[in-house]
Amino acid sequence: MAKNEVLSRITKRNPNQPEFIQSVEEVYDSVKPVLDKHSIYRDLKIFERMTEPERLISFRVNWVDDNNEIQVNRGYRVQMNSSLGPFKGGLRFHPSVNYSILKFLAFEQTFKNALTGMPLGSGKGGSDFNPKGKSKDEIMRFCQAFMNELFRHLGQFTDIPAGDIGVGGREIGYLFGQYKKLQNEFTGVITGKNVKWGGSWVRIEATGFGLIYFACNMLGEKNDSLKGKRCLVSGAGNVAQHAIEKIIEMGGTPVTASDSSGFIYDEEGIDEKKLKVIMDIKNKRRGRIKEYIDEFPNAEYHETSKNDDYNELWNIPADCAFPCATQNEINDKDVKNLIDNKIQLIAEGANMPVTSEGQELLRGSGVMYAPGKASNAGGVAVSSIEMTQNRMGESWTREKVNKQLMKIMNTIHKDCLEAAKEYNIKDSIYLDGANIAGFIRVGDAMVEQGIV
Ligand SMILES: NC(=O)c1ccc[n+]([C@@H]2O[C@H](COP(=O)([O-])OP(=O)(O)OC[C@H]3O[C@@H](n4cnc5c(N)ncnc54)[C@H](O)[C@@H]3O)[C@@H](O)[C@H]2O)c1
Numbered sequence: 426m427a428k429n430e431v432l433s434r435i436t437k438r439n440p441n442q443p444e445f446i447q448s449v450e451e452v453y454d455s456v457k458p459v460l461d462k463h464s465i466y467r468d469l470k471i472f473e474r475m476t477e478p479e480r481l482i483s484f485r486v487n488w489v490d491d492n493n494e495i496q497v498n499r500g501y502r503v504q505m506n507s508s509l510g511p512f513k514g515g516l517r518f519h520p521s522v523n524y525s526i527l528k529f530l531a532f533e534q535t536f537k538n539a540l541t542g543m544p545l546g547s548g549k550g551g552s553d554f555n556p557k558g559k560s561k562d563e564i565m566r567f568c569q570a571f572m573n574e575l576f577r578h579l580g581q582f583t584d585i586p587a588g589d590i591g592v593g594g595r596e597i598g599y600l601f602g603q604y605k606k607l608q609n610e611f612t613g614v615i616t617g618k619n620v621k622w623g624g625s626w627v628r629i630e631a632t633g634f635g636l637i638y639f640a641c642n643m644l645g646e647k648n649d650s651l652k653g654k655r656c657l658v659s660g661a662g663n664v665a666q667h668a669i670e671k672i673i674e675m676g677g678t679p680v681t682a683s684d685s686s687g688f689i690y691d692e693e694g695i696d697e698k699k700l701k702v703i704m705d706i707k708n709k710r711r712g713r714i715k716e717y718i719d720e721f722p723n724a725e726y727h728e729t730s731k732n733d734d735y736n737e738l739w740n741i742p743a744d745c746a747f748p749c750a751t752q753n754e755i756n757d758k759d760v761k762n763l764i765d766n767k768i769q770l771i772a773e774g775a776n777m778p779v780t781s782e783g784q785e786l787l788r789g790s791g792v793m794y795a796p797g798k799a800s801n802a803g804g805v806a807v808s809s810i811e812m813t814q815n816r817m818g819e820s821w822t823r824e825k826v827n828k829q830l831m832k833i834m835n836t837i838h839k840d841c842l843e844a845a846k847e848y849n850i851k852d853s854i855y856l857d858g859a860n861i862a863g864f865i866r867v868g869d870a871m872v873e874q875g876i877v
């Protein structure tokens with residue numbers, strides 16, 4: 426069947442969902458040679474079935490703010506694919522959340538979770554609730570109201586959420602507390618829990634650490650390392666903070682961090698002490714990244730303007746770039762700037778941070794480029810390790826989990842290269858390799874499990 430027939434049917438079935446269609450088109454382009462070679466995937470409509478969530482849940486979330494006013498938000502859970510295990514994926518609280526965003530994230534999660542090699546299905550959920558400026562009590566009341574409905578769809582063998590944008594350790598605590606009260610059981614139904622009550626060591630750091638382990642593997646292919654490399658990082662949340670931490674540990678120099686208002690550029694480099702300040706601003710004060718220059722006046726702050734057609738952050742000369750904020754934060758102009766400035770490597774901490782046009786420019790550019798579904802898979806991999814510990818009633822050491830994370834990232838790297846080699850992919854080997862390896866793992870399970 427021609428590419429356009431499959432994609433146009435999927436596009437027609439999902440109107441006004443640009444992010445979802447973007448993620449579907451990216452994977453289709455990569456896996457086309459697999460579909461061409463193996464008729465079983467075409468005959469059983471494996472690709473089309475992968476794009477249709479097994480279940481879509483949408484619900485009302487009523488809660489009362491500090492002014493005693495009733496607020497109404499929308500809650501969602503996309504239960505995407507359970508071929509490899511129970512539905513698994515994070516929750517995002519952000520005003521932009523809608524079906525398009527959550528379906529793209531859930532679709533990405535299908536391949537990412539498969540790449541980890543762990544028994545994980547895929548899902549994603551969240552709400553259009555905006556945590557910015559909310560009091561701690563409001564956050565707690567919202568999380569409780571959200572869980573009042575979501576709990577009936579969860580279970581340690583059914584669906585296990587975790588964090589994502591706007592959902593960190595504090596929110597996971599409130600969500601888990603309410604689940605436990607409603608269900609009257611203490612099970613590993615959410616990951617990212619505090620290590621003091623059922624969480625795993627290294628889960629907080631896992632996505633950022635895993636990203637840098639993956640990048641080190643990529644550089645290792647060229648007998649190179651992160652040592653002495655200047656690194657651009659976007660975001661200042663969970664993924665960005667721990668990516669910065671690991672870059673420093675590996676001898677690199679992170680020079681930027683950002684939030685939705687702007688970015689800081691510290692030419693002298695962000696060291697451990699400065700990273701602690703970023704963590705304090707974001708995790709304790711819940712402030713803005715521009716507060717960084719109050720403490721380090723040698724650094725620059727640049728406001729982001731919605732009217733700019735490129736982001737000055739990606740125009741700073743550097744060796745490596747780690748987008749760790751959000752989807753489509755790097756467009757084609759940004760990619761052009763990165764290439765003109767001779768960037769060597771781009772590895773995604775965020776999900777789908779490079780636009781389709783940007784990806785097109787990266788193909789054949791010589792820049793090593795890793796898609797998030799491979800390079801940011803460390804978070805969900807350690808979530809799976811947390812689930813294992815919960816089911817076994819065990820608590821592994823920090824060293825054991827970190828070692829396991831490193832091993833998983835090495836294996837994902839190897840699997841991407843092997844898949845690319847098998848299909849004779851020369852450009853964008855990580856992008857196509859990740860999509861192909863993930864597709865085959867999920868696709869084969871779907872074939873074997875019949876038409877369900
Ligand atoms: N948390 C995880 O384990 C995990 C795992 C894999 C991928 N991801 C992805 O990583 C990205 C970041 O997630 P996180 O968990 O760090 O979330 P977070 O809420 O901890 O941090 C998000 C950061 O991005 C910034 N941001 C949001 N929108 C922005 C914008 N438009 N421009 C610039 N900055 C913006 C926020 O200010 C914040 O600093 C997301 O794409 C998420 O899907 C997260």
Ligand SMILES: N[C@@H](CCC(=O)O)C(=O)O
Binds near residue numbers: 514616776808
């Ligand atoms: N939201 C994260 C983590 C998912 C999880 O741990 O379940 C991701 O995009 O992979």
